[in-house]
Amino acid sequence: MSRSFGVDLRGIIELLSQHLYSSPRVYIRELLQNAMDAITARDGGPAWIAIEPAEQTGDGTLRISDSGVGLTEDEVHTLLSTLGRTSKRDELGFARQNFLGQFGVGLLSCFLVADEIRLVSRSAKGGPAARWTADSSGTYEVVADDTARDEVGTTVTLVPRKDAEHWLQHDMVLALAREFGELLPVDVLIGDQLLTQPSLPWTLGADYTERMTEYCERTFGFRPFEILPLDIPAAGLTGAAFVMPDAAYPGSRQAHRIYLKRMLVGDSVEGLLPDWAYFVRCAVNSSALRPTASRESLYQDETLLAIRDELGTVLKDWLVRLGATEPDRAAALLAKHQLGMKSVALVDDELLRLVEHWLPFETTDGNVTLRQFRRRYNTILFTSDVDEFRQLAPVAQAQGLGLLNAGYAYDSELMRRLSEVDGPATTRRVVPSELLATMDRPDPAIEAELRTSLQLAQGVLDRHDCEAVPREFDPVSLPALLITDADRERQRDTAEISAEADPLWAELLGQLAEPASTASQQLVLNTRNPLVQRLSELTDKKLAELTVESLYVHALLQSRRPMRPKDTAALNRSFLDLLDRAVRR
Numbered sequence: 102m103s104r105s106f107g108v109d110l111r112g113i114i115e116l117l118s119q120h121l122y123s124s125p126r127v128y129i130r131e132l133l134q135n136a137m138d139a140i141t142a143r144d145g146g147p148a149w150i151a152i153e154p155a156e157q158t159g160d161g162t163l164r165i166s167d168s169g170v171g172l173t174e175d176e177v178h179t180l181l182s183t184l185g186r187t188s189k190r191d192e193l194g195f196a197r198q199n200f201l202g203q204f205g206v207g208l209l210s211c212f213l214v215a216d217e218i219r220l221v222s223r224s225a226k227g228g229p230a231a232r233w234t235a236d237s238s239g240t241y242e243v244v245a246d247d248t249a250r251d252e253v254g255t256t257v258t259l260v261p262r263k264d265a266e267h268w269l270q271h272d273m274v275l276a277l278a279r280e281f282g283e284l285l286p287v288d289v290l291i292g293d294q295l296l297t298q299p300s301l302p303w304t305l306g307a308d309y310t311e312r313m314t315e316y317c318e319r320t321f322g323f324r325p326f327e328i329l330p331l332d333i334p335a336a337g338l339t340g341a342a343f344v345m346p347d348a349a350y351p352g353s354r355q356a357h358r359i360y361l362k363r364m365l366v367g368d369s370v371e372g373l374l375p376d377w378a379y380f381v382r383c384a385v386n387s388s389a390l391r392p393t394a395s396r397e398s399l400y401q402d403e404t405l406l407a408i409r410d411e412l413g414t415v416l417k418d419w420l421v422r423l424g425a426t427e428p429d430r431a432a433a434l435l436a437k438h439q440l441g442m443k444s445v446a447l448v449d450d451e452l453l454r455l456v457e458h459w460l461p462f463e464t465t466d467g468n469v470t471l472r473q474f475r476r477r478y479n480t481i482l483f484t485s486d487v488d489e490f491r492q493l494a495p496v497a498q499a500q501g502l503g504l505l506n507a508g509y510a511y512d513s514e515l516m517r518r519l520s521e522v523d524g525p526a527t528t529r530r531v532v533p534s535e536l537l538a539t540m541d542r543p544d545p546a547i548e549a550e551l552r553t554s555l556q557l558a559q560g561v562l563d564r565h566d567c568e569a570v571p572r573e574f575d576p577v578s579l580p581a582l583l584i585t586d587a588d589r590e591r592q593r594d595t596a597e598i599s600a601e602a603d604p605l606w607a608e609l610l611g612q613l614a615e616p617a618s619t620a621s622q623q624l625v626l627n628t629r630n631p632l633v634q635r636l637s638e639l640t641d642k643k644l645a646e647l648t649v650e651s652l653y654v655h656a657l658l659q660s661r662r663p664m665r666p667k668d669t670a671a672l673n674r675s676f677l678d679l680l681d682r683a684v685r686r
């Protein structure tokens with residue numbers, strides 16, 4: 102036998118009224134929305150909503166009246182007695198286009214501030230006026246009372262909950278009603294004060310820029326770098342996009358001010374723009390987007406996706422146009438919003454060109470754009486690590502080799518993307534050892550002499566898994582350069598771990614690592630450097646060891662790589678030994 106679920110009414114009312122909405126402030130929005138929908142349903146005739154806060158009613162209650170279509174006694178029974186029942190869906194259950202409401206629960210939000218809701222209505226369809234009274238425990242009463250109201254329309258009265266009286270007072274009600282309803286296309290009044298304004302703030306016309314600058318400052322708290330009018334007729338969307346003047350974090354929350362059918366959803370609504378456009382804020386009104394049941398965010402449907410794409414295109418087109426017509430402004434903007442721009446350039450070739458043209462990169466030729474660098478060197482040789490760049494740049498520069506620092510976020514991916522788009526020879530990651538190829542070999546006699554002293558220090562080199570390579574290079578002041586192959590380094594670390602690990606791990610790790618055939622580091626000794634020249638004259642094994650270890654540690658420090666305990670020990674040892682020798686003399 103099938104049975105129906107039982108429902109604890111009090112629990113459901115509490116759930117919907119207390120937990121669906123994030124704050125009691127939304128009660129005004131739901132009342133305005135119902136009044137607005139009733140006026141829409143009346144289709145012609147007077148169109149006003151009047152709010153009387155507690156000071157005006159004189160008995161602590163709040164009254165809101167509308168000139169809408171009203172409800173018959175029967176409708177009051179069916180629509181207001183069943184949670185989730187609404188007049189705003191068609192027979193198939195689809196939300197009707199013109200209405201703001203659709204779920205049949207909005208009125209419950211009044212229980213956030215009220216113990217009792219009273220509704221008096223006269224329907225445009227005729228019949229006597231009806232009274233409905235409900236309390237928060239879930240009981241209600243309906244009576245036909247033809248004297249209750251003369252005109253067609255509805256009045257809702259809220260009797261405040263204890264401690265919620267302030268929500269019904271004038272200043273609060275004024276602020277809330279203005280915030281949610283100031284763009285509604287009907288007259289909303291509090292006493293004699295008209296709250297609504299006839300046109301949307303972003304309507305084009307006289308003083309557009311000043312108006313919108315002021316609007317942006319008031320709404321989002323910044324003076325916009327640029328204001329872009331938005332108009333997507335297919336989505337019934339109009340509004341404005343404001344480009345932020347200063348950098349924001351790519352992960353920062355998007356906060357857009359969104360109106361649906363001219364009723365505010367919120368001013369920190371997310372998801373309207375693609376993620377990359379994190380430096381743009383929008384204020385829009387749309388008739389096609391849908392709210393979630395709490396009406397505090399947007400429902401993620403295909404319409405939202407289509408609008409997001411479309412708005413993304415509008416912004417991109419503007420960026421490309423700016424690059425072509427106002428290069429200096431484009432460069433200034435790009436410099437501020439580098440990260441977002443770079444991230445989108447990875448998936449968008451037009452933006453890739455913009456980034457290539459305008460964004461400065463750190464190189465051995467100073468700060469230059471990718472375009473300038475390409476013109477000079479054809480192939481962009483880059484490091485994908487900032488420290489590696491710092492280490493290699495002076496040597497590369499001295500060899501006349503152009504090197505670009507692609508060590509910051511998205512840079513290496515951008516290099517890869519450029520090669521995909523313009524051909525494999527466009528960019529290439531420098532292999533540190535290829536710098537060796539640009540260096541001259543020293544005179545064989547000098548090399549032989551140096552190698553003899555190096556043999557004395559072979560133990561030190563072995564200890565650091567390091568091979569000494571004599572070369573002639575600039576700058577002369579640099580005695581040694583440590584070149585590390587990252588892959589080999591990883592293998593070496595793995596080997597070290599496996600030596601200490603238990604047999605099972607050692608076997609597993611061993612499978613990951615390829616056998617390390619040669620040393621993982623190369624200490625390139627500069628035979629032009631006076632210290633290295635003196636090293637080749639040494640015959641004292643201890644001194645040769647001390648010198649080589651000092652040169653190694655110095656080169657390691659120069660490379661700014663993290664020091665391992667072994668390296669720190671070497672640093673201490675060589676420093677103290679040198680000190681000892683100096684003091685002894």
Ligand SMILES: Nc1ncnc2c1ncn2[C@@H]1O[C@H](COP(=O)(O)OP(=O)(O)OP(=O)(O)O)[C@@H](O)[C@H]1O
Pocket residue numbers: 131134135136139167169170171172180181186187188189201202203204205206207208209255
């Ligand atoms: N001021 C009013 N004038 C006429 N009918 C009203 C009024 N207020 C409420 N109603 C009727 O009561 C029904 C329920 O209202 P309620 O606010 O709970 O839900 P809704 O507006 O239909 O949907 P939502 O939960 O999305 O707001 C409405 O569908 C409407 O038919």
